[in-house]
Amino acid sequence: MGLLALSVAFAAAVVLTGARGASLQELQWAIGAGSVDKVRVIGALPPEATGSSRVSIEWQNGWNRHVTTVLQVSTPDEQSSSTMTRDIEPLHGDVERQLRAWDGDGALVVEGGIRPRWEATVAGWHVPAWLSPVAPLLWISAVLLLVGGPEPWRATRWAWIWVFASPFAVVGIPLFAVLSGPTRGVRQPSRPERRWTGGWTFIGVTLIGIFLGLAS
Structure with a gap:
């Protein structure tokens, strides 16, 4: 017992403190449907920078928290040379610009962050490190x-x-x-x-x- x-x-x-891992396509659908009005982006390349970066995007849809990880690449050459491409979805160009392009009414708020809220993974859920x-x-x-x-x-x-x-x-x-x-x-x-x-x-x-x- x-x-x-x-x-x-x-x-x-896990459910109360964590966030479910999601795909970039799920985020695109949620933004397009208007069910997400704010996202938090961690690790994106600075504007006009070149190269690649592992980026976490966090958002909340009602009571449900979600997070996805993408590989931001400035050029297709960067994607082909990166060793992370097989593990995570690629996103070309500026992350914030791409997110706003999916937003039909222009009301999406994009926040920056220094570190992810959830730093560990358990069974597909992203959870605080202490858990x-x-x-x-x-x-x-x-x-x-x-x-x-x-x-x-x-x-x-x-x-x-x-x-x-x-x-x-x-x-x-x-x-x-x-x-x-x-x-x-x-x-x-x-x-x-x-x-x-x-x-x-x-x-x-x-x-x-x-x-x-x-x-x-």
Whole structure:
């Protein structure tokens, strides 16, 4: 129960203090739709400067906070020579000018910043630096409970290990806290001997990862 409470508290802290990672296209749509009236730009090149720079753009849409990272390049040659091009989306020319070009009514406020509000990343969310150490502590707690606790329900220890070692650990740890048993309010399986094995779980998380990678 303690692991479940910690997982819920951590998830709540991520949502309440962090910002969801988004694409540059999402920002363009939001500005064009008029749902964003202010953005914060960190790390942009000075006007008329040449070269490339990693730029963070932060904005809020209602209660939802978002951040995207782009590679600002002054010329196509800079983009081809940059080693960061494969990891982040490129944006050519002046960042502020491009953002204002997407704004139909000219009401967009563009602010500058020295450093990002969120300096760490957890499961696609950008979070404050103080929150990032909690994720590995949560993972270690889950592994220790798995290894040192009673035999888990519904899946073998190796099955849960593959879940914890996958990108889906952020979902797998709360599921483990609820489904591995015994948990108040959760009924024990009628046939405890029928459990997911490590082999099938490995195949499952691998196929899901491949599918999500192709879909992204």
